[in-house]
Each structure stands twice: as structure tokens, then as C-alpha cells.
Amino acid sequence: MTEQKLRALMQRDVVEPSEEFDERIALQLKNLTRKKEPKMKRNASIIVAVALVLVLGMSTALAAFNDDVNQLLYQIWPQAAMALRPVNLVSESQGIRMEVVSAVLNETESLVTLTMQDLEDDRIDETTDLFDSAILQLPYDGAGTVIQTDYDPETKTASFAVHMDFNMDHPAESDKVSFRVSRFLSHKREQTVDLTPYIVGTIEEADSMPVPAIRGWGGSPASKDDHQTVTDKVSRLRVLNTQRSLEIPIADGVTLTGIGMIDGAFHVQIRYSDVLHTDNHGFLTLTSHDGKSYMDAGLPEIGSVSWFGENHDSWEEYIFEQYPDNLSDATLQGTFTTASPATEGDWYVTFPLSLIQTQKNQ
Amino acid sequence: MGTNKEQVFVDIVQTRSHQLYRIAMSFLHSSHDAEDAVSNAIEATWKNLWRIGNEGAIPAYLIRCTINAAKMELRHRRHTEPIESYQEFLIAPENRTNVGDYLTGLKEKDRLLLILKYQEDMPEAEIAAIFRIPRGTVSSRLSRLVKRLRADVLKEE
Numbered sequence: 001m002t003e004q005k006l007r008a009l010m011q012r013d014v015v016e017p018s019e020e021f022d023e024r025i026a027l028q029l030k031n032l033t034r035k036k037e038p039k040m041k042r043n044a045s046i047i048v049a050v051a052l053v054l055v056l057g058m059s060t061a062l063a064a065f066n067d068d069v070n071q072l073l074y075q076i077w078p079q080a081a082m083a084l085r086p087v088n089l090v091s092e093s094q095g096i097r098m099e100v101v102s103a104v105l106n107e108t109e110s111l112v113t114l115t116m117q118d119l120e121d122d123r124i125d126e127t128t129d130l131f132d133s134a135i136l137q138l139p140y141d142g143a144g145t146v147i148q149t150d151y152d153p154e155t156k157t158a159s160f161a162v163h164m165d166f167n168m169d170h171p172a173e174s175d176k177v178s179f180r181v182s183r184f185l186s187h188k189r190e191q192t193v194d195l196t197p198y199i200v201g202t203i204e205e206a207d208s209m210p211v212p213a214i215r216g217w218g219g220s221p222a223s224k225d226d227h228q229t230v231t232d233k234v235s236r237l238r239v240l241n242t243q244r245s246l247e248i249p250i251a252d253g254v255t256l257t258g259i260g261m262i263d264g265a266f267h268v269q270i271r272y273s274d275v276l277h278t279d280n281h282g283f284l285t286l287t288s289h290d291g292k293s294y295m296d297a298g299l300p301e302i303g304s305v306s307w308f309g310e311n312h313d314s315w316e317e318y319i320f321e322q323y324p325d326n327l328s329d330a331t332l333q334g335t336f337t338t339a340s341p342a343t344e345g346d347w348y349v350t351f352p353l354s355l356i357q358t359q360k361n362q
Numbered sequence: 363m364g365t366n367k368e369q370v371f372v373d374i375v376q377t378r379s380h381q382l383y384r385i386a387m388s389f390l391h392s393s394h395d396a397e398d399a400v401s402n403a404i405e406a407t408w409k410n411l412w413r414i415g416n417e418g419a420i421p422a423y424l425i426r427c428t429i430n431a432a433k434m435e436l437r438h439r440r441h442t443e444p445i446e447s448y449q450e451f452l453i454a455p456e457n458r459t460n461v462g463d464y465l466t467g468l469k470e471k472d473r474l475l476l477i478l479k480y481q482e483d484m485p486e487a488e489i490a491a492i493f494r495i496p497r498g499t500v501s502s503r504l505s506r507l508v509k510r511l512r513a514d515v516l517k518e519e
Contacts, residue, residue, distance in 0.1 A: 003480070003508065010465075010481040017383040021397050025379045028401055029372050032408045069445065076391050108469075129442040143437040145391075149445050160442065279441075 027293070031322075069149045069159075073111070077163050080104050080111035083358050093345035095120035100179050100349050103136070103356040110136050110164045110356075112179055113149075116347075117157040123343050126151040127188035128158045130181055131279065131342060135164075137178045142166040172353060180348035185279055187340040193250045195268070195284070195332040198259050203327060206260025206267065208238040211317075212307045237305060238262050239317040240269045251336045253280045257315070266320040266327065270334070274341065275314040282336035288324035370417040374424065375404055381482055382428045388477055389432035392443065399435050403427035422491035429474070429492075464514060472507055479504055 073081040084102040091098045096118050103112040112134075118124040130146050144164035151158045240258030248256040250270075258269035272280040286294040306316040324330040382403060386396035406427045407420070414423050465473050471493070478484045478492065486504070490497040 006508065006511065007480045007483070010476070011483075014384050014481060015387055015393070017380055017393065017397065021383060021393075021400075022379070024397060024401065025375065025404070028404055029375055032405070033368060033372060072445065131441065143439065145436070145439055146442040147445050148442050165436070 069161075072149075073113075073161055077109065077111055080106050080109050080163065084111060084113065085356050087349070087351055087355065089349035089351060091347045091349050092119075093347050094343060096123065096343070096345060096347070098181055098347035098349075100351075103179065103351075104358065105136075105138075105177075105353070105356050106358040108166050108168050110138075110162075110166065112136055112162045113160070114162070114179070114181075115157050115159045116181070116184070117155060122156065123186055123340075124151075124156050124158050124184075125186050126153075126158070127186055127339070129185040129188060129279075129339070130160060130162075131183055131185050133180075133182040133184065134160070134162045135180055136162070137180060138166060138172060139170075139174075140166040140168050175353055176350050177353045177356070178348050178350040180346070182346060183342045183344040185339040185342050188337060189252075189339070190335060190337045191251055193254075193334045193336065195250065195256065195259075195334050196330075198246075198248070198256060199327060199330065199332055203261060206258065206262055207241040207244050208262045209241045209243075211235070211237050211239050211305055212242075212315075237319075239305065240267050242269075242309075242315065245269075245271075250334065251282075252338045253278055254282065254334075254336050254338065264321075266323040268318045268320075268332070270316050270318070271309065272314045272316065274312045276312040277341040278339050279342075280314075280336070280338045282334050284318045285333045285335070286320055286323060287331045287333070289326065289329040292324070294320055294323055367411060367414075367417055367420075371408065371411055371420055374420050378421065378424070382424065384482070385425065385428055385474075385477065386432045386435075388473070389429070390435055395435050395439075396432070399431040400428055402431040402434075406431070419491065422488065425478075425492050464511060468507075472503070475500070475503055476507055476511075 070081075083104045083106050085104055087100045087103050089100050096116060099115045099117075101113045101115060104110065114134075116124050116128065126148070128148060128151075134146055135144075142164045144162060146163075147161045149159045149161050240260060240262065242257065245255075245257040246259070250256050253273040255271045255273075256269070257271045258267070260267055266286070268284055270282065270284075272278075272282075275281070288294070304316055304318045306314050309315050379400065382400045383396050386399040386403075387393070390396050390399065403424060404427075407414075407424045410423070411420075414420055465476060468476070475489065475493075478489045479486070486500045487497050490500045493500070
């Protein structure tokens with residue numbers, strides 16, 4: 001094969017972005033160039049990286065999935081998918097049955113296919129989210145992706161593929177390996193709520209208070225030094241006074257608690273109930289009467305701040321430093337993702353590492 | 363628009379945004395996540411524009427930021443994705459190549475080298491700037507990779 005042929009093959013299957021992507025980049029450039037370029041910054045530091053390791057392999061395990069799913073796994077992770085090996089081990093907890101169908105640990109990646117079936121109730125559905133709890137337990141740092149590959153409403157069974165990349169900096173010392181799932185979310189629902197009617201009468205300066213103990217903030221600090229700058233800025237922020245909460249339910253587990261101006265910025269405050277067990281969350285979009293969106297352009301460094309309240313409630317303050325000149329003509333929409341409280345259990349299976357490890361790793 | 367460097371940055375983003383997207387996609391396999399990674403990279407590069415020595419170094423900086431943003435996005439993935447998010451990756455069997463399969467089995471730095479050189483058609487000098495390695499090292503690594511590719515994949519054709 002010539003280099004020309006290699007080039008042609010590699011360029012043939014690339015996926016190009018949508019027109020919406022072009023529009024998003026154009027809007028971002030427009031907003032960035034409206035702002036002053038930062039002048040004083042110190043050295044940036046590199047972000048920590050942690051990765052994990054593993055690999056798996058076989059082929060008959062994929063028989064549990066339909067052809068489309070098989071094809072997809074082969075295309076996304078071909079080396080691992082082709083090397084999958086059957087495991088077929090079952091674990092039951094809380095009336096829910098987990099079966100690890102197949103797995104492989106290949107070089108620095110792992111792939112596990114599994115099913116979860118509710119034997120007693122309707123806790124497994126087509127929105128089931130393993131919520132960062134599915135893991136092949138190896139002594140390495142790693143990062144992964146979980147895909148729900150299928151759902152059968154007749155048997156209340158959802159199928160998943162769990163792929164992980166590991167930083168395998170030393171040989172595994174154990175002969176065995178476990179795959180574990182400790183909780184999942186289900187009945188997830190995304191809904192968009194029109195909050196425009198609540199803008200009326202909020203142009204006045206609102207009653208505010210210092211930010212309570214901060215849980216986190218949204219935004220995109222560019223470096224460690226930016227991070228410190230943002231931390232300092234957050235510590236000086238004032239948010240809408242929770243003692244004067246509006247208490248307006250706007251979705252399951254989502255309450256509008258405040259809206260108004262503070263120090264020249266437009267603030268909207270939302271309370272999400274029991275986020276540790278529901279992962280309820282959302283984002284807001286402020287749009288001017290001529291269609292300009294302020295979702296991403298509001299405040300790049302601090303899009304929002306959040307803090308914990310009682311019962312694991314999360315208070316979130318969305319701050320728009322930029323907003324339409326005529327706020328009373330703007331529209332405000334909230335898009336919220338809610339779910340049933342997490343189902344917790346201990347589903348795990350243990351098997352010999354050699355069962356799933358490809359030859360290169362042994 | 364402010365300085366000339368700012369204008370150069372805008373021009374580069376406008377002409378290279380699809381390239382950045384494809385590079386992010388090679389890590390993330392998700393349009394939504396790739397778009398976020400590119401957007402974060404643009405933001406980060408803009409904020410550090412003042413420290414980039416000359417305008418010619420902006421593309422390499424932007425691509426490095428995109429690679430880092432994609433890796434960061436991978437580490438932050440917590441939720442189960444519906445399979446529909448990946449449907450655009452379905453390639454008709456008759457169009458599939460074992461070159462694609464081979465790429466995913468390579469170490470990340472080797473895979474990126476091949477993608478930048480042959481998928482993105484980048485000059486070796488630019489690839490060297492992205493990886494911060496001598497151009498000669500890029501040439502020798504590419505030569506070795508293509509040799510392996512010929513041996514491992516092409517012979518199967």
C-alpha cells in the first residue's frame with residue numbers, strides 16, 4: 001500500500017461536524033472578541049491525568065447483542081470487541097440480576113458487556129444509567145465510557161457495554177479480577193420549562209447574601225492560575241438570599257428559589273432535591289428578543305455556583321454577567337434532567353484475570 | 363476586533379474548526395462531547411493568546427488544547443450514553459477498512475501521529491510543533507509506523 005492509499009483510507013470515514021457546530025463556533029468567536037484579551041497570567045500548569053488499564057477479548061459473548069450493536073462495538077473499539085471472551089457470571093442484589101456476558105483486557109483497554117434485569121419491579125428501563133458505578137476493579141487509574149446498548153421491556157432487561165482505558169504502569173499482582181456495579185439511576189427525564197414569566201419585576205437589585213460553602217462552579221478556567229483567580233472571584237460573590245426563596249416548583253425535584261439582579265449581573269437560583277441520589281441537574285438559556293442566546297456567553301469563568309443545603313439538596317445560582325439590553329423582552333428557558341432516586345445494591349462477579357486477558361498482556 | 367494576533371486567531375479557528383472537531387472525535391466518538399472539547403480549547407487558547415510567542419505557533423497550541431480537552435472530557439464521563447449517540451459511527455460493512463481497526467489498537471501518541479499526518483494532511487513540521495519534538499523524530503516515527511502498518515494490515519488485503 002502506498003502512502004496515498006493510506007491517506008485515502010484514513011480520510012474516507014471521518015465524521016464531519018454539523019451546521020450547528022459552525023454556528024456555535026461563530027457565536028463563540030463573536031463573544032470572545034468582544035471581550036478584552038487577558039493581559040496578566042502566570043504560567044499555566046498541566047492538568048492531572050489519570051488513566052486506567054485493561055483489555056479483554058472474545059467473540060461469542062457478542063451473541064447477546066443484535067447485529068447493529070455488534071457492528072457498533074466493532075467500529076468503536078474493534079481491538080477489544082474482537083477479543084471479547086465469554087464470562088456468563090451472574091450476581092443478584094435488591095431483586096435485580098446482573099449478568100456479565102463477556103469481557104476482555106487488551107493492552108491498556110477493557111471492554112465488558114453485561115445485562116441488568118429487574119426481577120421484581122420496574123426499576124430498570126430504557127433510561128437506566130449506571131452512574132459512574134460500573135467498574136472493572138484493577139489497580140490502575142482509568143477512565144471509561146458506558147453505553148446502554150439495548151432494552152427489552154418484556155423482560156425488563158437493559159444491556160450495556162463498559163469500555164475503560166487504563167494507565168497500566170505496573171503488572172497486576174492479583175490472579176483475579178472483579179466487575180462491580182453499585183448503583184444506577186432510572187426513569188430519567190429531560191424537560192424544558194419556560195421561566196420567562198418570572199423575569200417580570202426582577203430588574204431591581206435583589207436581596208443578596210455571601211455564597212455559602214461552595215460545592216463547585218461551572219465554567220472553563222484555562223489554567224491553574226485562572227482557577228485561583230476564579231476561586232477568589234467566587235469567594236467574593238453574592239447570591240440571591242435563600243431566606244427569601246420563591247419556592248416555585250418547576251419540575252420533579254426542581255424548585256425555582258430566586259431571580260433578580262445583583263451587582264449588575266442577572267441571577268437565577270434553582271434548588272435540586274437530594275442530588276446525591278438523583279443527580280438532578282439542568283441548564284438555563286437566556287435569549288434576547290432578536291434570538292441571541294446567552295447560554296454559553298454569559299460568564300465564561302463562572303457560569304454558575306452551587307452549594308449544598310439540607311438533605312443533600314443542591315442550590316445552584318446561574319449568573320449572567322452579559323444579558324440582553326431589554327431583559328423584560330427576553331425569554332428564559334430551563335432544561336432539566338431528573339431521575340428516580342438511585343437504586344443501590346452490590347452486584348459483582350469475580351473471575352480469573354487470565355480468562356479475559358489477551359496474550360500480549362500475559 | 364483588537365490586535366493582529368486576535369484576528370489571526372479568529373482566522374485560524376474559522377479555517378480549522380472542522381479539523382479540531384475531527385481530532386476530538388478520534389478520542390470521544392461523540393459529536394456532542396467533541397463540540398464541547400473544541401469549544402473549551404478555543405476558550406483556553408484565547409485566554410492564553412498573550413503568552414503564545416508568535417502567530418505561527420497558534421495552530422499547534424490550539425490543537426494541543428483540543429487534545430487535552432478531549433482527554434479531560436473522557437475522564438469526566440460519568441453517565442451512561444444511549445447507543446443512538448453513536449449511530450453516526452455505523453459504517454456499511456463494505457466500506458470498512460482494517461486500517462481503522464488497526465488505528466484503535468495503537469498507543470495514543472502513535473495513533474495521533476498517523477491521524478495528523480494522513481487523515482489531516484499536516485506537514486511534519488507542524489506535527490513536530492504540536493508534540494514538541496524534533497521534526498526528524500516525527501519522520502522516523504511515521505516511517506516506523508507505516509512500515510508496521512504495511513506488515514500488519516496491508517498484507518491482509
